[in-house]
Amino acid sequence: MRAELFLRLRAEKPLVLNITNFVAMNVAANVLLAAGASPAMACAPEEIADLTAISGALTVNFGTLNAEWVVAMRLAAEAANRAGRPWVFDPVAHQATPYRGTVVAQLLRLRPAIIRANASEIIALAGGQAGAAGPDAGDAVEAAEGAARDLALRLGAVVAVTGAVDFVTDGARACRIAGGSALMPQVTALGCSLTCLVGAFAAVAPGDPFEASVAALAAFAAAGAAAEVGASGPGSFGWRFLDELAALTPAAVAGACVVPA
């Protein structure tokens, strides 16, 4: 299934609309291009519904939030729902401020198909006490697995928690994905970029956000492990990672360590 989705992504090059943060815009566009998708970054409320309607999927990331972007995010999520397109939510550091907390509640009501976040963000989303307030995780993925299952059932969404070993669940099914590299959290916006890649896989997997999420995380795990070979730090890892994403094969995506949980 993962290899098939990857081949479909490469063949169809889906247009993926991303409302993402200033830090991630360039990084994520390069990640999507390297993986084989077609990225569009936008945030104007005036055009966001129109752009959503012509895109295969929408991703929403509120890392560098402001009031105008919140309007765009709501309009885009509503347009995605109207058009039957999946939308993926990355609530970066939503636990940091009351403003983010208000916005996260508004956006969750608009029914994301997939939530992709780190362990601290998922724990906080489920109402728990997170070990970090900023964009970097302060909790292990294992500590967020219960919260992820609860959220998936409560929201009717797939929840993908990332870290050293990722965890994906739709409330009924669950699996863990190992691989990647400890250098990944040392390169900014790779988590945000992964959210965009989850959107790309969701665009070519209509009706199966669970498999789409697993495939995207497996692709990152495979490319991350390969990029670590020969990398001497976060800088060289960053460009090697893009090269490895571009060089990914269906066999490498299928061969990633994915274990039912």
Ligand SMILES: Nc1ncnc2c1ncn2[C@@H]1O[C@H](COP(=O)(O)OP(=O)(O)O)[C@@H](O)[C@H]1O
């Ligand atoms: N210690 C680690 N070892 C291997 N892969 C990791 C590690 N930490 C994060 N990753 C990978 O980095 C990517 C981004 O995840 P993460 O760092 O959790 O997101 P965020 O940047 O949103 O906090 C994911 O593919 C994840 O599997």
Ligand SMILES: Cc1ncsc1CCOP(=O)(O)O
């Ligand atoms: C540093 C930073 N500040 C606001 S958004 C952002 C990027 C976070 O990226 P990621 O969640 O992928 O580490």
Ligand SMILES: [Mg+2]
């Ligand atoms: Mg993040």
